[in-house]
Amino acid sequence: MTLPIYLELFLTFFKIGLFTFGGGYAMLPLIQEEVIAHNWMSVENIVNFIAVSESTPGPFAINIATYVGTETGGFLGAVCATLGVVLPSFFVILLVAQFYKKFKESKTIQSVMTGLRPAVIGLIGSAIVTILLTVFLPNGFDLTSIVPQNFLVSLAITIIMTILVFKKVHPIVIIGLSAAIGIASGFLLN
Amino acid sequence: MKEKLKNSLILFLTFLKIGAFTFGGGYAMIPIIEKEVCEKRKWITEEDILDIIAIAESTPGPIAINSATFIGYKIGGVFGSFCATFGVVLPSFVIISIISLVLRQFSDSLIVQYAFNGIRAGVLALLIKALVSMYKKCPKGLLSYILMGASFLLAAFTDVNVIFVIIGCGVAGLINSLIMKRRAKN
Numbered sequence: 226m227t228l229p230i231y232l233e234l235f236l237t238f239f240k241i242g243l244f245t246f247g248g249g250y251a252m253l254p255l256i257q258e259e260v261i262a263h264n265w266m267s268v269e270n271i272v273n274f275i276a277v278s279e280s281t282p283g284p285f286a287i288n289i290a291t292y293v294g295t296e297t298g299g300f301l302g303a304v305c306a307t308l309g310v311v312l313p314s315f316f317v318i319l320l321v322a323q324f325y326k327k328f329k330e331s332k333t334i335q336s337v338m339t340g341l342r343p344a345v346i347g348l349i350g351s352a353i354v355t356i357l358l359t360v361f362l363p364n365g366f367d368l369t370s371i372v373p374q375n376f377l378v379s380l381a382i383t384i385i386m387t388i389l390v391f392k393k394v395h396p397i398v399i400i401g402l403s404a405a406i407g408i409a410s411g412f413l414l415n
Numbered sequence: 416m417k418e419k420l421k422n423s424l425i426l427f428l429t430f431l432k433i434g435a436f437t438f439g440g441g442y443a444m445i446p447i448i449e450k451e452v453c454e455k456r457k458w459i460t461e462e463d464i465l466d467i468i469a470i471a472e473s474t475p476g477p478i479a480i481n482s483a484t485f486i487g488y489k490i491g492g493v494f495g496s497f498c499a500t501f502g503v504v505l506p507s508f509v510i511i512s513i514i515s516l517v518l519r520q521f522s523d524s525l526i527v528q529y530a531f532n533g534i535r536a537g538v539l540a541l542l543i544k545a546l547v548s549m550y551k552k553c554p555k556g557l558l559s560y561i562l563m564g565a566s567f568l569l570a571a572f573t574d575v576n577v578i579f580v581i582i583g584c585g586v587a588g589l590i591n592s593l594i595m596k597r598r599a600k601n
Contacts, residue, residue: 244578248442248478250545254570255577269535276534277514279541282435283507284477291511300512307508314476315500318484319493321474325485329469333589338473340588342552343559344581347566349546354571356542360535379536386540391547396439399537407533408526 230298231305237263238290238309247345249285250275253352256289265293268359276403279396286310378410423491423498429456430483430502437479444479448486458490479503558591 228236237259245252253271260266266274271289278288287307294306321328328334360379364370385406386399429451437444445468452458459467471481480500487499521527553559562584569575 240578242476244581245475245477246581247472247549250542251549255581258577272535272538273531275538275541276531277518279439279538281507281510281514282438283504283510284479286477287480287504287507288511291508292515295512295515303508303512307504311476311480311500311504314474314480315484315496317474317476318470318481319488319496321470322485322488322496325466325470328473329466332592334473336589336592337585338588339554339558339592340562340584340586341581342549342554343562344566344584346546346549346553346563347568347584348570348577348580349542349549350563350567351570353539353542353546356535356539360539375532379532382533382536383539386537387543390540390544396541399540400534403533403537404530405533407531407536408529411525411529411532 231301233263234294234298234302235305235309238294238306239312241290242286242310243313245286246341250352251345251348252286253355254348257352257355260293265297268355269363272356272359276400280400374410374414378406378414382406419491419494423487423495425456426487426491426495427498427502430487430499431505433483434479434503435506442478444482448482452486459486463489558588562587 241252241255241259244255253275257268257271260271261268274289274292275285277292278285281288287310290306290310291303294303296302298305360383361376362371382403386403389402390396390399433444433447433451437447445464448467449461449464453461453464467482467485468478470485471478474481480503483499483503484496487496489495491498553563566580566584569580570577
């Protein structure tokens with residue numbers, strides 16, 4: 226049964242919104258799974274979009290919902306996807322807000338969180354693996370397809386930016402520098 | 416009634432501003448929320464902020480949305496929560512809609528392609544930082560390490576649906592606590 230695209234967008238992002246804990250990057254494996262299963266975006270584009278989202282205001286979840294929605298279903302698509310990702314939060318908070326003191330102190334919730342916090346770390350790790358593959362093995366595991374110059378440039382960028390990011394350089398500067406090096410090396414090497 | 420409407424409008428505008436100026440995710444929003452909602456309007460107290468963070472972290476969805484909905488509800492009921500949430504989402508929605516049009520125009524440009532080749536390598540650094548930050552914040556212990564490893568391996572190297580991984584970890588946390596409680600009793 227094929228659902229109209231708008232319903233599909235709404236339901237998929239509702240699912241994403243419902244299972245996103247710990248914000249932002251922890252969602253990446255789930256988003257990737259869903260978005261790729263529906264053929265809405267490639268892994269490469271998702272990674273590109275992380276950078277776009279870092280450079281614009283707003284949470285990653287909203288940004289990517291709006292983006293995927295727009296690309297696949299125009300304005301209405303964007304509304305459906307964004308609505309989908311926001312509604313679980315909205316309803317859960319309204320439910321919880323009535324007795325939030327009890328919620329905050331609930332041993333059950335705290336126990337569940339002891340399981341979810343490490344999960345967030347594992348999921349971010351998984352996202353890193355995905356991006357590593359996209360950057361360093363863009364053509365899959367065929368090692369003969371690796372272009373040494375590109376590999377080395379990417380490695381250099383990753384190392385330099387990691388150092389900079391731990392020196393508290395702003396993400397937008399990181400992205401800007403990465404772009405500049407990418408452009409320079411692209412023209413120099415090709 | 417008029418008071419409530421006025422408050423809801425102010426909520427909408429306040430969160431519109433917050434949504435438009437918060438870069439880099441939910442946690443970055445907290446200081447701005449503090450300034451606008453706590454200091455400026457005295458709608459909530461410092462302790463409330465801690466409550467809000469705790470709840471926003473423990474409920475599904477982006478922290479930004481959870482905070483907006485929660486504060487909106489506290490100040491203006493259901494309508495207030497709607498106004499605050501709508502306000503915080505609107506700037507993203509508009510900006511990304513515009514950007515998607517722009518990106519489509521330029522996606523074939525060689526410069527843009529080269530730029531993004533570099534950018535993807537840089538994004539790795541951002542994620543590494545996020546990983547380290549989250550790791551520092553996570554309480555250590557056998558359960559934590561097991562779940563970190565398990566969720567990583569399952570998500571990265573198997574086809575297991577990520578949702579099951581998340582549910583599994585939540586349940587594991589619950590079971591672990593029950594076991595601890597039973598041990599403490601004996």
